[in-house]
Amino acid sequence: MTSPSRGAVSLAPPGPEPTGLGRFGEFGGRFVPEPLAPALADLEREFRVAWASPDFRGEFAGLLASYAGRPTPVTECERLSERLGVRVLLKREDLTHTGSHKINNVLGQGLLTRRMGKTRVIAETGAGQHGVATATAAALFGLECLVFMGAVDVERQALNVWRMRLLGAEVVTVESGSATLKDAINEALRDWVATVESTHYCIGSVVGPAPYPWMVREFQRVVGDEARPQCRDLLGADPDFVVACVGGGSNAIGTFTAFLDSPSRLIGVEAGGLGLESGRHGASVARGVPGVLHGARSLFLQDEDGQILEAHSVSAGLDYPGVGPEHAALAATGRAEYPSATDAEALAGFQLLAATEGIVPALEPAHAIGWLEREAGRAVPTGSTVLVTLSGRGDKDAAYVAEQLTGEPIA
Amino acid sequence: MKLESHLRERREAGRSLLVPYVTGGLGAAWLDVVRAVVDAGADAVEIGIPFSDPVMDGRTIQEASQRALDIGATPAKVVAEAAQLEVEVPLVVMTYYNPVLRAGHERFAASLADAGFDGAIVPDLPLDELDGWGGAAEDAGIETVLLAAPSTPPERLRAICDRSRGFVYGVALMGVTGARERLAAEAVEMGRRCKAATDRPVLVGVGISTPEQAVGAAAAADGVIVGSALIARLLRGGGPEDAHAFVAELRAALDA
Numbered sequence: 194m195t196s197p198s199r200g201a202v203s204l205a206p207p208g209p210e211p212t213g214l215g216r217f218g219e220f221g222g223r224f225v226p227e228p229l230a231p232a233l234a235d236l237e238r239e240f241r242v243a244w245a246s247p248d249f250r251g252e253f254a255g256l257l258a259s260y261a262g263r264p265t266p267v268t269e270c271e272r273l274s275e276r277l278g279v280r281v282l283l284k285r286e287d288l289t290h291t292g293s294h295k296i297n298n299v300l301g302q303g304l305l306t307r308r309m310g311k312t313r314v315i316a317e318t319g320a321g322q323h324g325v326a327t328a329t330a331a332a333l334f335g336l337e338c339l340v341f342m343g344a345v346d347v348e349r350q351a352l353n354v355w356r357m358r359l360l361g362a363e364v365v366t367v368e369s370g371s372a373t374l375k376d377a378i379n380e381a382l383r384d385w386v387a388t389v390e391s392t393h394y395c396i397g398s399v400v401g402p403a404p405y406p407w408m409v410r411e412f413q414r415v416v417g418d419e420a421r422p423q424c425r426d427l428l429g430a431d432p433d434f435v436v437a438c439v440g441g442g443s444n445a446i447g448t449f450t451a452f453l454d455s456p457s458r459l460i461g462v463e464a465g466g467l468g469l470e471s472g473r474h475g476a477s478v479a480r481g482v483p484g485v486l487h488g489a490r491s492l493f494l495q496d497e498d499g500q501i502l503e504a505h506s507v508s509a510g511l512d513y514p515g516v517g518p519e520h521a522a523l524a525a526t527g528r529a530e531y532p533s534a535t536d537a538e539a540l541a542g543f544q545l546l547a548a549t550e551g552i553v554p555a556l557e558p559a560h561a562i563g564w565l566e567r568e569a570g571r572a573v574p575t576g577s578t579v580l581v582t583l584s585g586r587g588d589k590d591a592a593y594v595a596e597q598l599t600g601e602p603i604a
Numbered sequence: 605m606k607l608e609s610h611l612r613e614r615r616e617a618g619r620s621l622l623v624p625y626v627t628g629g630l631g632a633a634w635l636d637v638v639r640a641v642v643d644a645g646a647d648a649v650e651i652g653i654p655f656s657d658p659v660m661d662g663r664t665i666q667e668a669s670q671r672a673l674d675i676g677a678t679p680a681k682v683v684a685e686a687a688q689l690e691v692e693v694p695l696v697v698m699t700y701y702n703p704v705l706r707a708g709h710e711r712f713a714a715s716l717a718d719a720g721f722d723g724a725i726v727p728d729l730p731l732d733e734l735d736g737w738g739g740a741a742e743d744a745g746i747e748t749v750l751l752a753a754p755s756t757p758p759e760r761l762r763a764i765c766d767r768s769r770g771f772v773y774g775v776a777l778m779g780v781t782g783a784r785e786r787l788a789a790e791a792v793e794m795g796r797r798c799k800a801a802t803d804r805p806v807l808v809g810v811g812i813s814t815p816e817q818a819v820g821a822a823a824a825a826d827g828v829i830v831g832s833a834l835i836a837r838l839l840r841g842g843g844p845e846d847a848h849a850f851v852a853e854l855r856a857a858l859d860a
């Protein structure tokens with residue numbers, strides 16, 4: 194293990210805990226089959242103790258600095274700002290080790306796995322970013338690693354599959370259901386029921402049964418805790434808008450948490466797919482209804498019988514028919530707003546940021562850029578200041594986007 | 605208390621209890637499959653409402669659920685069709701929680717009662733989250749069966765046995781439903797632990813697929829639940845006669 198050499202990451206004090214059994218307002222909870230219930234109670238207890246421990250926090254902060262490369266900068270986007278007529282700042286999670294914010298959470302859960310004496314981790318992945326991050330942490334901590342990935346995503350994220358294998362993880366292709374992120378989570382839960390004694394389930398977003406939505410938020414809030422003072426340095430104030438893409442919602446909640454008591458408007462951009470009217474999208478806040486899936490009560494895309502619907506998005510990371518319970522609660526109180534950007538708008542945002550700033554975003558945050566491009570001068574008044582969390586880089590998506598734009602694979 | 609009293613009565617008569625699971629809406633003959641397993645000696649029947657995301661189920665029941673959904677099964681249709689069953693044993697619905705929540709606790713409980721169901725198993729609704737549904741079910745006279753698992757600590761096991769209605773479902777191993785080569789070592793221990801904690805009927809299920817395994821698992825419990833092994837026969841093209849033959853075989857082994 195490397196020792197901290199930068200040491201510049203200072204964690205904010207632990208945030209507020211959910212109420213009752215993992216509740217955020219009416220959302221959250223622990224809806225799991227009995228074999229898993231005791232393990233989740235243990236995990237919550239372990240996390241609570243660890244998160245209050247200066248040693249654990251010090252080790253986590255050290256790894257965020259020396260291994261993940263934190264703190265990440267906030268970049269002023271001069272040419273994009275000129276183009277849109279609003280002042281755009283980017284929180285650069287794309288610059289972290291492994292190329293997305295997912296590394297923050299897996300370092301925390303990896304430390305916790307070791308602390309609990311477990312030797313194996315399993316994970317689900319959509320775009321492959323969380324799978325790569327988990328495989329990375331598993332290599333770092335010497336843990337066995339199994340990653341479940343939908344067959345559709347294995348196909349469109351072949352590079353990340355190869356990276357996970359290189360890192361020593363086994364990748365299991367999931368063919369059931371819609372063969373995307375939702376089904377990968379189902380399969381990971383089925384594995385976990387059988388292996389819970391030796392295995393930690395490293396969930397990649399602020400979804401799942403308590404304590405995951407709380408725990409993952411705490412591991413991700415470093416994004417906003419860094420960004421808020423960075424914005425103040427550049428702007429002399431909080432930004433007018435804080436924008437992040439939302440699938441399950443971990444980079445968004447990681448950003449929003451530090452701004453909850455600010456005057457900033459919090460905007461979570463969901464996957465609009467082919468348009469909300471088409472029925473083919475991932476806009477769970479806009480079009481979902483309260484339900485229970487993957488252990489939590491939240492908003493889910495479902496039919497009138499309570500069968501979960503397939504989501505659709507050009508980006509594998511947003512291709513999920515639900516959203517984390519804390520987002521559902523923030524939407525219910527109105528503290529955060531959840532518009533969407535379509536596949537086409539995300540592809541436009543992908544190209545816009547590359548061409549104006551020399552930064553190729555992942556397709557997931559390209560939705561946030563696409564939304565801003567559409568709304569600048571409209572919902573976002575000219576002259577506004579806007580922080581966008583660039584949750585990951587677009588290398589993984591380059592070949593896929595080329596195919597989407599040109600209609601044929603690149604050689 | 606029809607489910608529990610019925611099972612108690614049969615137990616007191618010295619019978620080892622047998623509860624087969626049938627996926628509702630799996631093929632046009634599914635009601636005849638239920639009638640056949642009752643005729644072959646089932647003491648109650650568990651009827652599954654197919655769900656899009658059955659996380660407690662292995663491949664066999666996943667496939668059966670998907671097939672039933674593909675040919676148009678819905679919770680309302682399965683419940684309404686089950687109302688046509690005039691069988692002499694209690695019916696227990698097995699459903700994941702989301703369809704219950706979508707229909708509404710009271711409405712769903714009332715629809716079950718109207719259709720003649722006596723009990724419900726909701727595998728992703730553990731003791732800690734039982735409140736909303738538990739009350740509505742009780743008011744409608746539906747007995748909600750809780751699961752106990754090998755991982756359940758002793759104090760929690762007592763609370764589960766206390767709150768469960770109808771019977772206690774002892775999960776025979778750490779894992780999802782589906783046939784296994786041999787009976788899990790935990791199966792007998794699970795039955796023994798539940799029996800020591802409660803006077804309610806205790807049935808052990810998950811991974812019990814042959815007459816020998818049924819006999820082994822029933823040794824320390826009041827009986828067994830058999831699902832995937834029966835469903836696998838139906839998925840391979842079997843009908844009510846095959847279901848009858850298989851359940852009769854289980855019955856004979858348990859009675860021997």
